[in-house]
Amino acid sequence: MDIKAYLTKKKEAVDRSLEKLMPPATAFPSVIHEAMRYSLFAGGKRVRPVLAIAAAEALGAKATGVVPIAASLELIHTYSLIHDDLPAMDNDDFRRGRPTCHKVYGDAVAVLAGDGLLTMAFEVLSDPKLEKAISARTLLSVIKELSTASGVRGMVGGQVVDMQSEGKEIDFPTLEYIHMHKTGALIRASVRAGALYARATKQQYLALTRYAEMAGLAFQIADDILDITSTQEALGKDIGSDLKKGKKTFPSFYGLEESRRRAREVVDHALGALKGFDRKADALRELAKYIINRVN
């Protein structure tokens, strides 16, 4: 399968959904709607939404119904980027190829744009119109999955430890904690949300969870490698920023080559988790391979 064409097609479906879900930039008060849209439509790859869709498809479900759930994942992801970039946090000036939200709209609006996007995700998931296609019980389980992955037991917890670790000599388990929580949790929730939508069996849910954990880890190792090897132009955000802040990364523990090898190994584990799935899971397989192709 042509994974690039697949990514483009699903990204477009997600973007159309987001466009419909978001109030127009002219809605009052316009600055917050502009700011939310500025960060949301900055050309993100929509990795999390695509994972949710691909997981649902792997179980034989149609992509159409899962798109609003996929869109809500991108709302949460974008909120986390905006808050993480704040001067009080990671203090990053560039993201997705352009100045970060607070650089354009100021810190206060950036905090509120993040708050607005996070809240909007739950507004989207509780829309009674969705109940035509998705049962209330399934929607609740998706909300549980996403809120747990985003909160103190997930993304927020990871960001706290990440910040506390800046400039400190951390050990490898701490780095793993940061990865698993700061990025891994939402990636896992994305795949699981697709699985819940498609009414996965317990066994399928666990296999997809394993896939997601391995793919998420590979994604993070790749990100760490790209922070060193890529150019700002290619990456769209500050490069070498981990190094500059004295942040420990995979390559700082294992070097570039060993990190690349580990990424390949982890992707193999991800593919192994999909053994019991038929060709409908090919998009998930190709996505996992695509992650390490970026760094090899």
Next chain:
Amino acid sequence: MDIKAYLTKKKEAVDRSLEKLMPPATAFPSVIHEAMRYSLFAGGKRVRPVLAIAAAEALGAKATGVVPIAASLELIHTYSLIHDDLPAMDNDDFRRGRPTCHKVYGDAVAVLAGDGLLTMAFEVLSDPKLEKAISARTLLSVIKELSTASGVRGMVGGQVVDMQSEGKEIDFPTLEYIHMHKTGALIRASVRAGALYARATKQQYLALTRYAEMAGLAFQIADDILDITSTQEALGKDIGSDLKKGKKTFPSFYGLEESRRRAREVVDHALGALKGFDRKADALRELAKYIINRVN
């Protein structure tokens, strides 16, 4: 009825629920759990939770079942206080009688503590254990109510306009917009959440909505008055801070006496909305009166 005893009793029930819902302060990473608890257990009056409980009771429902919903309202309210107090926002040093969250834990942790509390609210509302007592459909409608009230169409929108208005000559409709969105939306959602829990008829839902809008407005007028007339000790937060920041308030448009008269008038409207309710709505009635007793 003894409204003070009622408030104390319900506040205790909400606090017990919050204590159970929140991870312990020692949970890893502890700083975020400490920060969330610091702001959550700072002696707030739990007005929103009590309104939700009282609304459910007004319709004949038992308080027990609605308490987790009530608790989630306080999580959202506390998140909004933490973010509003940030230096980039209202820059307030005191809240509920002690230094604000960012004064104690720094800006980054304060942003994340707010994020964590907001997310936790939806985690609480999507807990499958709740489905024993509340249908999935009702929980979804509560999530819709709370997320809409908290987001750009509610609280976040109100805070944006509030910030944009600082030091500017705003007109009265703009002040009303700020009140209705920054505080009114969540107060209305609190009452409605109780109504949804208690399976209100359409008519009951609309009457309680009217009550909540009037009570919320009275609450805001009272708050504006107290910002001028109270002492920091009695209020527990910076006083005269609206004035200092050049913020327009009810008294700055109408003076103290006329503001007091309007508060009484608005409370009368709130009581009028409850005409069709029996004595089970007495707590709601007393709560509305209690609001203006603070300023008269």
